[in-house]
Amino acid sequence: MVLELGQYIPGKSGIHHLDPRAKLLGLFLYGVALLAAPTGASAFLVGSAAVPAIILAGLPLSFIWRQLRPLVIFLAIIFIFQVALTPGEVMATIGPLQLTRQGLNYGLLALARVFFLVLAASLLMATTDPLALADGLERLLRPGQRVGLPAEELALMLTLALRFVPTLLEEAERIMRAQVARGASFRGLQVKNLMPLVIPLFISAFRRAEGLAEAMEARAYRGGEGRTRMRQLSFQAADFLFLLLAGALAAGTAYYRLRFGG
Amino acid sequence: MEISLQEVTFAYQAAGRQWPVLKDINLRVAPGDFLAITGAGGSGKSTLAMLLAGLLEPVSGRVTLNGQPVRGRGKGIGKGLSLWQKVGMVFQQPEQQLFAETVAEDIAFGPRNMGLPADQVGVRVKAALRAVGLDPDGLGGRSPFTLSGGQQRRVAIAGILALEPEVLILDEPTAGLDPAGRAGIIKLIRAFCQQPARAVVLISHNMADVAELARQVVVLHQGRVALQGTPREIFRQGEALRSYGLLPPSWTRLMQGLHRQGAPVPLDVLNLAEARDAILAWLGGGG
Amino acid sequence: MIEVQGVTFVYPGANLPALAGVSLTIKPGEFVAITGPNGSGKSTLARLLNGLLRPRAGRVLVDGLDSRDEQSLVEIRRRVGMVFQDPDNQLVAATVADDVAFGLENLGLPPAVIRERVAAALAAVGLSGLETRPPHRLSGGQKQRLALAGVLAMAPRYLVLDEATAMLDPVAREEVFRQVLDLRQAKGLAVILITHYMEEAVLADRMLVLQAGRLVLSGPPAEVMLQEDKLATAGLKLPDIMALGKILRQAGLKIPANCITVEELARALWKLVSRK
Numbered sequence: 106m107v108l109e110l111g112q113y114i115p116g117k118s119g120i121h122h123l124d125p126r127a128k129l130l131g132l133f134l135y136g137v138a139l140l141a142a143p144t145g146a147s148a149f150l151v152g153s154a155a156v157p158a159i160i161l162a163g164l165p166l167s168f169i170w171r172q173l174r175p176l177v178i179f180l181a182i183i184f185i186f187q188v189a190l191t192p193g194e195v196m197a198t199i200g201p202l203q204l205t206r207q208g209l210n211y212g213l214l215a216l217a218r219v220f221f222l223v224l225a226a227s228l229l230m231a232t233t234d235p236l237a238l239a240d241g242l243e244r245l246l247r248p249g250q251r252v253g254l255p256a257e258e259l260a261l262m263l264t265l266a267l268r269f270v271p272t273l274l275e276e277a278e279r280i281m282r283a284q285v286a287r288g289a290s291f292r293g294l295q296v297k298n299l300m301p302l303v304i305p306l307f308i309s310a311f312r313r314a315e316g317l318a319e320a321m322e323a324r325a326y327r328g329g330e331g332r333t334r335m336r337q338l339s340f341q342a343a344d345f346l347f348l349l350l351a352g353a354l355a356a357g358t359a360y361y362r363l364r365f366g367g
Numbered sequence: 368m369e370i371s372l373q374e375v376t377f378a379y380q381a382a383g384r385q386w387p388v389l390k391d392i393n394l395r396v397a398p399g400d401f402l403a404i405t406g407a408g409g410s411g412k413s414t415l416a417m418l419l420a421g422l423l424e425p426v427s428g429r430v431t432l433n434g435q436p437v438r439g440r441g442k443g444i445g446k447g448l449s450l451w452q453k454v455g456m457v458f459q460q461p462e463q464q465l466f467a468e469t470v471a472e473d474i475a476f477g478p479r480n481m482g483l484p485a486d487q488v489g490v491r492v493k494a495a496l497r498a499v500g501l502d503p504d505g506l507g508g509r510s511p512f513t514l515s516g517g518q519q520r521r522v523a524i525a526g527i528l529a530l531e532p533e534v535l536i537l538d539e540p541t542a543g544l545d546p547a548g549r550a551g552i553i554k555l556i557r558a559f560c561q562q563p564a565r566a567v568v569l570i571s572h573n574m575a576d577v578a579e580l581a582r583q584v585v586v587l588h589q590g591r592v593a594l595q596g597t598p599r600e601i602f603r604q605g606e607a608l609r610s611y612g613l614l615p616p617s618w619t620r621l622m623q624g625l626h627r628q629g630a631p632v633p634l635d636v637l638n639l640a641e642a643r644d645a646i647l648a649w650l651g652g653g654g
Numbered sequence: 655m656i657e658v659q660g661v662t663f664v665y666p667g668a669n670l671p672a673l674a675g676v677s678l679t680i681k682p683g684e685f686v687a688i689t690g691p692n693g694s695g696k697s698t699l700a701r702l703l704n705g706l707l708r709p710r711a712g713r714v715l716v717d718g719l720d721s722r723d724e725q726s727l728v729e730i731r732r733r734v735g736m737v738f739q740d741p742d743n744q745l746v747a748a749t750v751a752d753d754v755a756f757g758l759e760n761l762g763l764p765p766a767v768i769r770e771r772v773a774a775a776l777a778a779v780g781l782s783g784l785e786t787r788p789p790h791r792l793s794g795g796q797k798q799r800l801a802l803a804g805v806l807a808m809a810p811r812y813l814v815l816d817e818a819t820a821m822l823d824p825v826a827r828e829e830v831f832r833q834v835l836d837l838r839q840a841k842g843l844a845v846i847l848i849t850h851y852m853e854e855a856v857l858a859d860r861m862l863v864l865q866a867g868r869l870v871l872s873g874p875p876a877e878v879m880l881q882e883d884k885l886a887t888a889g890l891k892l893p894d895i896m897a898l899g900k901i902l903r904q905a906g907l908k909i910p911a912n913c914i915t916v917e918e919l920a921r922a923l924w925k926l927v928s929r930k
Binding site: 276279280282283284285286287288289290300301304305308309 | 417420422464465466
């Protein structure tokens with residue numbers, strides 16, 4: 106189930122109601138804390154800070170497992186590589202591989218970082234309306250406009266993608282069926298076999314993009330300049346509290362690292 | 368080729384739930400039939416077409432080809448697979464599935480997938496282009512994307528005809544075309560069904576097309592068969608058709624209006640000439 | 655008033671002009687139908703009316719604003735709203751309300767005003783209550799009504815419908831068409847209907863017929879429809895009710911030539927009955 110990853114699950118929890126900017130910044134601080142954690146054990150401790158947020162959001166704990174599932178193989182590879190390739194104090198030998206204490210630590214650290222970061226990002230996407238997320242991202246990037254960062258355009262591209270992904274998926278399904286009706290087989294993943302699907306889809310996406318550009322222009326769009334927005338964002342006490350907690354986590358972990366090494 | 372659906376039910380799976388689309392459908396298409404399936408948007412017409420073409424499998428119920436129970440296209444083994452090859456399906460806006468560099472290459476896609484040798488493929492491509500009223504020598508080498516919308520649609524239909532189907536299923540084949548384009552498509556459908564042992568299933572919300580072409584009509588309403596009969600029997604339902612989200616042709620609406628106000632005119636006229644004769648009979652008889 | 659003065663337009667790379675020497679005037683509140691076969695230049699003309707395309711020769715004035723003047727384009731596009739054929743390509747936002755807001759955001763209106771106008775526009779097309787729905791979960795007719803709302807919210811004076819009902823089923827087509835006529839009544843909008851559905855075109859105040867980029871016929875529909883030879887060469891045919899009226903006349907019945915709707919023909923027939 107690819108759809109499970111990054112899917113928005115509407116709700117009325119406190120986490121759902123946080124300002125998208127607070128959630129984005131919170132995710133950033135959480136990431137900083139994960140990177141600052143010096144040992145595998147401390148990274149797991151830092152990472153578990155996401156668990157109360159998941160419970161507060163009213164998401165079932167099976168949510169954690171569903172985010173983990175598609176990553177299992179990837180995480181296993183990272184873990185094995187770190188464990189096997191880090192030199193140090195040998196704990197055990199399996200065939201040509203040597204298991205070291207340092208390797209175990211790095212393995213757990215890498216595992217915790219990737220897994221918890223994905224988990225927190227999924228939590229953000231599960232509890233935030235994608236449009237609000239695009240809005241939040243735009244506001245956060247807005248100071249960058251002064252140095253030429255097209256924040257408004259990036260946010261618009263994101264919302265257009267949100268708008269058109271379902272349409273293009275439906276279209277892909279229809280074209281695929283139409284070609285199957287002509288005896289096509291999409292079982293093998295050879296490029297040649299995919300042409301009857303990819304070319305019509307590409308042409309259609311191009312045609313849509315053209316129509317869309319025209320429709321936007323007809324509705325007086327002329328770039329980000331001079332645009333206003335219907336959706337307003339406002340920081341509440343809960344947002345400050347949330348950021349305070351995330352900030353404390355990041356600062357505390359950084360302090361621990363500086364104080365106790367790593 | 369005979370396609371039969373028995374007690375067929377279909378539902379889409381999404382977000383861990385089933386969304387019912389079709390319920391308890393019984394339908395048979397036999398050689399020589401011209402069946403129209405009509406109904407409002409969302410009544411399940413297109414889903415039914417895909418079930419008839421083996422592109423979807425029912426949740427429950429049976430699909431048989433020539434009396435043999437079969438699975439969907441691609442899932443069928445041995446016999447089922449070759450049987451589905453006799454069923455051609457023209458999707459809505461089929462021009463959107465064109466992909467090859469030339470018109471001839473695109474039409475050859477289906478016959479090649481069937482494993483036919485090159486010379487036979489060439490023969491079929493030419494025959495299919497002629498069947499849709501296009502010149503194989505003039506157009507065969509051109510890119511399909513340089514053609515007009517109406518021509519592109521005919522090329523796409525030729526791509527299905529080249530499979531030499533015995534049953535041709537068409538989903539809204541005239542939608543979006545201007546009067547000239549529509550006339551071209553109607554003509555080629557007629558020519559197809561005049562060949563021996565052929566059958567056509569026309570999915571259409573255009574009641575004028577249905578009246579003009581079909582011998583049997585099925586009206587779908589909220590996933591069930593609401594009405595079934597000859598075009599005349601269907602049009603005789605008069606204003607009930609509206610409640611199924613159907614808009615009859617304007618001459619039928621005229622007859623319905625006259626009838627409502629007490630004129631002894633029939634409701635089941637199928638074309639302009641019949642409408643004229645009915646009115647003349649009424650006015651002549653009244654005098 | 656929209657004034658199209660001697661306009662010629664050639665697409666880049668094309669040999670023949672898509673429009674050649676076309677002149678016409680559209681008055682505020684008028685209902686004009688522009689018809690012609692595919693490729694006759696209908697859609698090109700529509701795009702010239704709101705400055706999406708600029709004429710190669712001649713000029714287009716919208717309430718005196720010249721579409722070649724870059725400074726006027728935003729105001730021209732606010733005044734001349736446009737609904738396109740494909741519902742899926744003109745809805746830009748991920749929810750119904752955000753889509754209606756798009757044009758208003760482009761005009762730089764304050765958020766409170768935008769919210770007010772979005773609500774009013776959705777109410778006007780009967781889509782209130784669907785504000786948070788994603789557009790791809792709407793029916794075809796609802797999508798086109800949403801597109802209409804997005805244009806209406808900008809308070810236009812002219813509404814151009816470029817084959818806006820061509821991809822809809824007949825019931826949805828009628829529903830959108832009715833909606834447009836009601837809005838015209840309520841707001842005094844001018845409606846410019848680009849269509850090859852003769853049934854819709856004959857309901858206009860005035861009908862224009864394009865063929866190969868030239869204006870070949872113009873006038874009240876009942877008069878234009880009498881020019882059957884010219885219509886036939888332009889690839890158009892009489893709407894069924896008028897064709898029925900014609901063959902009844904040929905059979906000797908006294909049916910006036912200006913019966914263009916089902917109701918009008920029915921009235922004419924009852925009149926014949928009462929005369930007997």
